[in-house]
Amino acid sequence: xxxxxxxxxxxxxxxxxxxxxxxxxxxxxxxxxxxxxxxxxxxxxxxxxxxxxxxxxxxxxxxxxxxxxxxxxxxxxxxxxxxxxxxxxxxxxxxxxxxxxxxxxxxxxxxxxxxxxxxxxxxxxxxxxxxxxxxxxxxxxxxxxxxxxxxxxxxxxxxxxxxxxxxxxxxxxxxxxxxxxxxxxxxxxxxxxxxxxxxxxxxxxxxxxxxxxxxxxxxxxxxxxxxxxxxxxxxxxxxxxxxxxxxxxxxxxxxxxxxxxxxxxxxxxxxxxxx
Amino acid sequence: xxxxxxxxxxxxxxxxxxxxxxxxxxxxxxxxxxxxxxxxxxxxxxxxxxxxxxxxxxxxxxxxxxxxxxxxxxxxxxxxxxxxxxxxxxxxxxxxxxxxxxxxxxxxxxxxxxxxxxxxxxxxxxxxxxxxxxxxxxxxxxxxxxxxxxxxxxxxxxxxxxxxxxxxxxxxxxxxxxxxxxxxxxxxxxxxxxxxxxxxxxxxxxxxxxxxxxxxxxxxxxxxxxxxxxxxxxxxxxxxxxxxxxxxxxxxxxxxxxxxxxxxx
Numbered sequence: 001x002x003x004x005x006x007x008x009x010x011x012x013x014x015x016x017x018x019x020x021x022x023x024x025x026x027x028x029x030x031x032x033x034x035x036x037x038x039x040x041x042x043x044x045x046x047x048x049x050x051x052x053x054x055x056x057x058x059x060x061x062x063x064x065x066x067x068x069x070x071x072x073x074x075x076x077x078x079x080x081x082x083x084x085x086x087x088x089x090x091x092x093x094x095x096x097x098x099x100x101x102x103x104x105x106x107x108x109x110x111x112x113x114x115x116x117x118x119x120x121x122x123x124x125x126x127x128x129x130x131x132x133x134x135x136x137x138x139x140x141x142x143x144x145x146x147x148x149x150x151x152x153x154x155x156x157x158x159x160x161x162x163x164x165x166x167x168x169x170x171x172x173x174x175x176x177x178x179x180x181x182x183x184x185x186x187x188x189x190x191x192x193x194x195x196x197x198x199x200x201x202x203x204x205x206x207x208x209x210x211x212x213x214x215x216x217x218x219x220x221x222x223x224x225x226x227x228x229x230x231x232x233x234x235x236x237x238x239x240x241x242x243x244x245x246x247x248x249x250x251x252x253x254x255x256x257x258x259x260x261x262x263x264x265x266x267x268x269x270x271x272x273x274x275x
Numbered sequence: 276x277x278x279x280x281x282x283x284x285x286x287x288x289x290x291x292x293x294x295x296x297x298x299x300x301x302x303x304x305x306x307x308x309x310x311x312x313x314x315x316x317x318x319x320x321x322x323x324x325x326x327x328x329x330x331x332x333x334x335x336x337x338x339x340x341x342x343x344x345x346x347x348x349x350x351x352x353x354x355x356x357x358x359x360x361x362x363x364x365x366x367x368x369x370x371x372x373x374x375x376x377x378x379x380x381x382x383x384x385x386x387x388x389x390x391x392x393x394x395x396x397x398x399x400x401x402x403x404x405x406x407x408x409x410x411x412x413x414x415x416x417x418x419x420x421x422x423x424x425x426x427x428x429x430x431x432x433x434x435x436x437x438x439x440x441x442x443x444x445x446x447x448x449x450x451x452x453x454x455x456x457x458x459x460x461x462x463x464x465x466x467x468x469x470x471x472x473x474x475x476x477x478x479x480x481x482x483x484x485x486x487x488x489x490x491x492x493x494x495x496x497x498x499x500x501x502x503x504x505x506x507x508x509x510x511x512x513x514x515x516x517x518x519x520x521x522x523x524x525x526x527x528x529x530x531x532x533x534x535x536x537x538x539x540x
Contacts, residue, residue: 051436071438079432088305088429091484095429098486102426103438105419108486134484137538150430 002065076156297497349446393464
């Protein structure tokens with residue numbers, strides 16, 4: 001059986017700048033993989049490449065053995081920007097239903113089969129009750145469940161989740177991770193989950209994919225997240241501290257992930273200045 | 276009142292336009308594009324007056340210019356909304372240009388008032404047929420694109436990943452909005468298009484969160500506003516556009532109050 005995701009010597013560019021250079025790795029099916037790395041390290045670009053939205057400038061990208069193409073029914077996707085949903089005066093059910101066969105022309109009428117599919121997706125994320133409420137009146141964490149239900153429509157074999165934990169408080173973060181882990185196990189699918197912080201994910205991950213300095217490192221948390229390995233990846237001195245089951249990645253005197261939250265949207269180049 | 280030809284014509288025209296604006300308006304409000312309606316109406320003024328100057332019917336001048344502007348806005352994309360100063364200048368310029376055209380055409384003041392504030396009582400049979408034709412075309416196009424349009428409105432990035440082109444849908448939708456706006460101008464005029472295009476849909480969205488119900492409510496409100504406005508105007512002798520505007524605002528305020536009441540509970 002073909003790997004869920006396979007990259008061979010892949011270079012991805014955003015604009016004129018290469019964000020990943022000559023990267024090779026592959027994800028097995030039924031794997032829960034956390035994708036970590038600073039802003040600008042290429043997490044979103046990699047997801048877009050797998051969706052067929054960004055072509056590789058070099059190398060070969062394969063999703064279940066095929067060249068990535070838009071509209072691949074095997075892929076479910078949760079985009080990063082989802083602030084718009086918060087202001088919609090729309091029931092959760094209609095929000096999820098809007099995705100069903102959304103690529104086809106014609107009236108958005110739902111057949112019995114479509115309704116079953118929506119009910120199934122809502123059940124999977126535990127949002128059957130939630131779907132009756134308007135999006136504007138539920139919490140961010142609850143909205144997240146509906147977005148996940150949208151991603152599950154069509155029963156994908158690979159879920160690409162772009163920063164599902166962003167702007168959620170720690171308690172809700174744990175809920176979302178646990179929910180996605182259980183869905184991944186129930187449906188036996190592959191999940192690629194991008195995040196800023198490793199700690200909420202640590203207990204649930206099969207493997208971790210670290211991006212940084214144009215490179216990627218894939219392995220178990222212990223294999224990848226250690227001082228020598230990350231120092232090599234980022235090309236600067238990195239220490240990894242373990243404190244009571246939590247992991248802190250330190251660049252010089254600064255904690256890298258914590259730092260990421262403070263200065264959003266700055267390139268990863270700035271890490272050199274911390275050293 | 277139906278013994279008068281002009282009232283029968285007015286009711287027919289208002290019905291055709293209300294059906295279109297009520298349904299299109301729902302998507303306009305859902306997509307947060309009410310500014311586009313407003314802008315297209317202003318740009319349409321130049322088209323209508325230009326057509327008068329060239330000696331053709333204002334409706335076709337209105338239609339061609341609003342459709343062209345709709346396509347242009349769709350191609351420029353999201354950037355337009357952020358450039359509010361530039362947009363405002365262009366809108367003011369189109370009203371100014373319209374005024375100039377009217378001035379060159381012997382300063383025909385009634386024509387200007389009719390375009391700015393609408394003159395549904397002067398609609399003739401030929402115009403009604405034109406309106407009907409344009410409405411049928413717009414609604415057919417809207418029905419054809421409604422499923423992907425809804426998808427792209429709710430989740431543009433996911434839609435793009437699934438092979439839908441939000442950009443093309445935006446252009447097609449703005450063509451529909453342009454046609455609906457041009458039609459609404461016939462009823463309530465350039466300056467008051469907002470009440471027909473946005474009012475009913477915005478009220479509907481405050482009363483229900485289901486798409487089907489909201490579309491139906493928006494349609495009912497638009498028709499009720501048009502019919503009651505005409506009737507009120509007939510018996511009071513107040514301008515039709517004022518009556519429709521007043522009803523549209525009244526329904527919106529009621530819907531808003533009810534919505535507040537519900538959400539506070």
